[in-house]
Amino acid sequence: MSPRTEKLDDCYCVQWRIFFLIVCSFLISYYHMYTKRKQFKNITSKIPTVMGLPFIGIAYKLVPIKRFMYKISSYFEEFNTSTYCAWLGTYPVIITIDPDIIKTVTSSTEFLNKAEILYTSIDNAIPKGIVTSEVKTWKHNRKLINGYFNHKLLMSLIPLFNRGANTGVQRLCELSNGGEHKLFDLIKRVTLEIAIEATMGIDMRKGASEYYELVDSFTVLMERMAQDAAFSTMGLGFLARTPSYYKSLRFMRNFMDKLIKERTNNNNTPKIEEWQYDEEKMSSFLDIALNYCDNGKFDKEDVIMESISLIGASFETVATAIYSGLVMLSMHPEVQEKLFQEIHSIWPEKDIYVTYDHLKDLPYLDMVIAETLRLMPSIPIVGRQTIHQTKLTSEIILPPKMQVIVPIFSLHRSKNWWGPEAHLFNPDNFLPENIVKRNPYVYMPFSKGARNCIGWRYAEIAVRVLLLVFVRNFKFSTSFKYEDLHFVDHISLWYDVEPNLRVELRNI
Template identity: 75%
Template sequence: TTMGIEMKEGSTQNKELVESFSIMMERIANDAACSTMGLGFLARTPSYYKALRHLRNFMNKLIEKNANNNISSSSSEPWAKGEEAMNSFLDTALNYYCRGHLKKEDVIIESIGLIGASFETVATAIYSVLVMLAMHPDVQENLFRETYALFPQKNIEVTYDHLKQAPYLDMVVAETLRLMPSIPIIGRQAIRKARLTSEIDLSPNMQVIVPIFSLHRSKTWWGQQAHLFNPNNFTPENIAKRNPYVYMPFSKGARNCIGWRYAEIAVRVSVMVLVWNLKFSTSFKYEDLHFVDHISLCYDVEPKLQVELRKK
């Protein structure tokens, strides 16, 4: 959807594309860890460069294929031809490319970055929601009832207005992202001297790590049962009395995730459709969940889910 590409089941090209992104994300995570010791080059293996070449070649061919069919470079504004002509990120990027505002290299880099930052994180968030629903059947049933009330008909087509009418869905997704944020750790650099506490000062250019995963499970902010799944943490009353900076699955401030809104909508629409059609269960225990360090959240052992069609 981001690039306007139709993903066909069993396609060799799509399989290679996903594998290349997976390799690149894994190597970037290793690079980030090794770079703290000046050893980032160890992560740049032949497989990394092979994956990067594949992605660049793929994007180059995609740009060449679509450039001539895209929005005319004579358009004074990128949205001049309306939404029908601007239905993906690639359309927008190619519009600026055709008008001379971006070089082809810029389009390739931005496209790879956008897909790399979105496909794995959104997929992880959707999977995590389904795992929580499978482990908490009462929550799953409440969510199904809310969804069915919005779509009593057989075929459903979710719109943005529907999402505004699903408060329990918001609570479930938010609580999942609290316990399992797709990006568990972020880094920042201090731009000026700042005092955090009476004992801690930050110097200019100091590197700062924000442990989102640990912050979201802090008993100081979330109570003695902070480690447990509880959508009621996100009732309007509980949100109002809580410091807004203790929940930051997409970071906070001027450098927060540029795609946070896209991610939230993608996760909510996917979960809504899945829960309306399917019922999820698992024998995996919540207390047996363990996670490993990565750029995006990874499960040490991914719980297997049993899926069955809902009978309505």
């Protein structure tokens, strides 16, 4: 046999071995998948189940990301059910808009961990923060951070909200009476500046270039985390972690390190026992967190991660609610006029300073915002994960680490709970007599239970202040049609195509 023949034989031998290994690996993986699906049969046999393809389940049906929410919603109609099971990747998840199951999930101590499939992308970027941390860490940090959201400290933020609203008015004035414009980025920048100042105590009016680089870094990070979440359903989350993703993270960490050193060296952080409510002086979260550091309740990493978490969780959700409110008012001029008249009755002059007491006298504003958050919840999907084996219903027992997803976007638009016109914008849905008729678990714009949005009161006040100031100063309109709206889950709610809005300065 010639040397060349021997080499060919060796080559064929190697190829056959590789082929054999690939086949064996596939068969082993397939058997593992088969046994896993059999393991969950006690669940999947009791509720409608979407199996999808081996190894990836229905993940391929959820890409591109703009299909995600709508595809999940479609199975409720297809199966005529409010709860079903779907295989996402190699694991089954329960997906539900059943208010009784939602109550169980949000109120039980067995569901205090966040669903990995939804939150791993956030944890990759902001590990062990308040949004994603496991129950033990979360309980410790949430108890401490709750102090930042007490009533007195929230009242001290109202001057900041007013200042941010006036900044927004100045920027909108530049666009008034000049055709339709994209406003979402403008609003996001305003709310991010507010969030950074509230969290870090930085006066954004000074306009340092690094402050605006911080704004840009948060914008990039939020977009990449959303892509990470979508790709992760197929095990491809790493594709979203681009150089710009890591650059943004490095900049934020370095910025926080520098700021902490400055505060520590200056030694000007007020002691906890010295905190007093002061209408003119705001206590930032960073001040509070550094006090916890001094007392050994936080370490430096906690301060950095929780600061980034609070900024990221607050600015985009607030911006989405305000922008969505303006979109709805633009498309429903009769609602906008009624709201303007309510606001004008309190502020006949255009110079506005909003106090907390003012917010108690604006019932129609509350109805408009509530209806906006029903149709366009800032966080469209939430999920929880079992800690131990636990009962979901009288028939279904879930194993540890089983995930339950609540698509709030679908829940809020379900005809079962909101009637045949559930898809239409109607603030009257939140008249007192209509609220009392509904199950409280069919409306949850800030989630529910112990692990709800920690900053929901911050968000409610900020959205009200900024929206009413904008409506008092401007009239908004658009040529974009309501029926053409299409939404995307980017951790927070995004628009597939953002409606351009016309801004007209009011003369009265």
